[in-house]
Amino acid sequence: MGIVVCDRRDKTMTADMNIFEQVDDSKVSSLDQLSNFEVAAIFNKYAQHNLRGNEVVNGGRGNPNWIATTARLAYSRLLEFGVTEAERTYFDPRGMAGDVQKAGIYQRLMIALKESRRDIFLRTAIDAAVSQLAIKDKDAFVYELVDGALSDHYPYPPRCLTYTEQVLQQYLQKVCFKDVQLAADVDVFPTEGGTAAMVYIFQELHYAHILYPGDTVVVNSSIFTPYLQIPELSEYNLRIKTVTTKREDNWQMTDEQFEELKDPRVKAFFAVNPTNPTARAFTPERLAKFKEVVKANPDLVIITDDVYGTFSPSYQSIFAVAPHNTILVYSFSKLYGATGQRLGVVCMHHQNVCDRIIQENLQNRRLKELDERRYSIVVPNPHKMKFIDRMVADSRAIGLYHTAGLSSAQQVMMDMFALSNLKDAGLSPYVKLSREVVADRYHEFWHGLGILPDETPENTRYYTLVDIFDLMRQRHGKEFCQYFKDNYNYLDFTYRLATEFGAVVMDATAFGAEKGNVRVSLANLKKADYRKLAQAILDLVDEYYQVFKKKSKK
Structure with missing residues (x-):
């Protein structure tokens, strides 16, 4: 786990056995079948009434306790300007305005912007987008932002707003692809968070006859629990094989595990990069192995969730090394403190394995008839419909395709977050700050345990x-x-930690980790709270040790 830098075994322990003995842990085993997220939620309720009367420190969930301010203020400025623009075309004091007119809107916005922080950012961000994306029609770009913020029209095109797609392409280039130039070669589909993206991907792999019940999929474990649970649902009934990484390998896949992916019987590979809960990006050496994998197994579909990418200085997406075989999922939620906004995106290369398999499947008469029957009501040439566009249609059960797409307001919020990064050459100061925040908390926690941090x-x-x-x-x-x-259920420790100390962590067994491992989020508590959490863990270990010593004397 790490190098011990202070050994406190011989020092005075804070074990309070009177409180320890008040805890009834006889029914903890009944929670075994619940998701670890549900268990953590239950334990958080217990923590509110903990026996020590401590202030609750909940390090269980990964929701950040910060927000990105400037991008939000800029969005509010767009909204404010949009209402003013709408009132130019029609105004009624009872609370109604008209719609926004495109002609001249860029110039009117530039005149309206003053020297406040949000106005300076918005002006800089728009000019950066115009420059980097080589936008010729500034009015069209600003109109999309303003009209999208107001959200008085259905999103169009349904998959992604025109300029939003260009912004997202450049953002993913900077954040995920790095030095591999792919922005011009990808399609994106904004979704209701990374969670919806994953749901749509699983559905479409099933609908497109790319994955069949009984097919083998490999999961890089430990991993976000739903990625172990979804494939087992009856509608998919996939055979899951895990490749479990180890601490001694710095949580990296081994050569032998990469060899397993080369087996043509393996149809898909799921990964979170950087990982959750082990928090490691693939090293450049390990990342390069995916080139060998897809060369040996060209029909392999790789799905990678890269929501934590910006927090690792060495991160690069699997998409950058195997773009034709990879479906990339990215989310703005963690970096920008926007889990409630539901801002995710699916990214696929124009030439991808899913589209190729679809075309191969269409050689089968039955599959071709099914395909035509399903999609002919939304496009004139269903057989030419790309996987990512099918995903959009199926996300609204085909019949509601005309109203598909993430809300335009959410897409414009994505624009603001993305442009807050793109406006700066090199590493964004905000990204640098986010790394510093979690690093400070990480060090506080591990030093609190008396162990050198990684x-x-x-x-x-x-x-x-x-x-x-x-x-x-x-x-x-x-x-x-x-x-x-030998004597306790694996959930006993986290249960007692909550009920006695008011400290909540998440059991990591359901992530695929070995029993005895718990996940601590460094995103949702104040720095000082991590020292308290570490101390509570040590105190509880000491209390269990007192029980052990007492029984050993008998």
């Missing part, structure tokens, strides 16, 4: 995995650790 560049520090069994061994020896394993 400083590898692949480490996002957004989450961290704590091996409680290893901590027990380091602190009080192997016999004590074995005693705990």
Whole structure:
């Protein structure tokens, strides 16, 4: 787990056995079947009434406790300007205005913008977009932003607003692809967060006859729990095979595990990069292995969720090395403190394995008839419809395709977040700040445990995995650790941590981690709270040790 830098086994312990004995953990095993997210929610309720009367420190969920301010203020400025523009065409004091006119809107906005922080940002962001995207019609661009912020029209095109797609292409280029130039070769589909993106992808792989029930899919474990649960649903009934990474390998896949992906019987590979809960990006050396994989298994579909990418200095997407085989999912939620906004995006290369397999499937008469029957009501040539466009149609059950697409307001919010990054050459100051925030908390937590933190560049520090069994061994020896394993349910520790100390962490077993591991989020507490959380963990370990010593004397 790490190098112990302070050994407190011989120091005075804060174990309060009177409180420890008040906790009834006899029914904890009944929670085994619940999702770890549901268990953490239950434990958080217990923590509110903890026996020590402590202030609750909930390090279980990954929702950040910060927000990006400037982009939000800029959005509000667009909205304010949009209302003024609408009142130019029609105004009624009872609260109604007309619609926005495109002609001259760029110049009117520039005149309206003053020298406030939000106005300066909005002016700079728009000018940066015009320059970087080589936008010729400034009125059309600003009209899309203003009209989109007002949201008085259905999103059109349904998959993505015209200029938003260009902004997102450039954002993904900077953040995910890095030095591999792909922006001009990709399509994007904004979705209701990364969660909706994953739902749509699984659905479409099924509808497009790319994945069949019984097919083998490999999951890079430990991983976000739903990616282990969704493939097992009855409508998909996929055979899941996990490749589990280990701490001693810095949570990187081994050569042998990459070899498993070369087996043509493996139809898909799911990864979170950087990982959740182990918080590691693929190293450049490991990333390069995917080129070998898709060369050996050209029909492999890779789905990668890269929401934590900006938190690792060395991160690059799998998409950058295997673009024709990879479906990239990105979300603005964690970096910009926007989980409630639901801002995700699917990205696919123009020449991708899914489109190729669809065309191969159309050689089958039955599949061709099914395809035509399904999509002929929305496009004149359904057989030419791309996978990503089918995803848009199927996201609205085909019949509602004409009203498909993420709300234009959400897409414009994406524009503002993306442009807050693109306006700066090199590393965005905001991204740098976000890394510093989680790094400070990460160090506070691990130093609180008395263990040197991991400083590898692949480490996002957004989450961290704590091996409680290893901590027990380091602190009080192997016999004590074995005693705990033999006598307690694996959820007992997190249950007692909540009910006695008011401290909440998430059991990592459901992520695919070994029993005894818990996930701590470094995103949702104040820095000082992580020292409290670490101390609560140590105190509880010491209390269990007191029980062990007492029973050992009998």
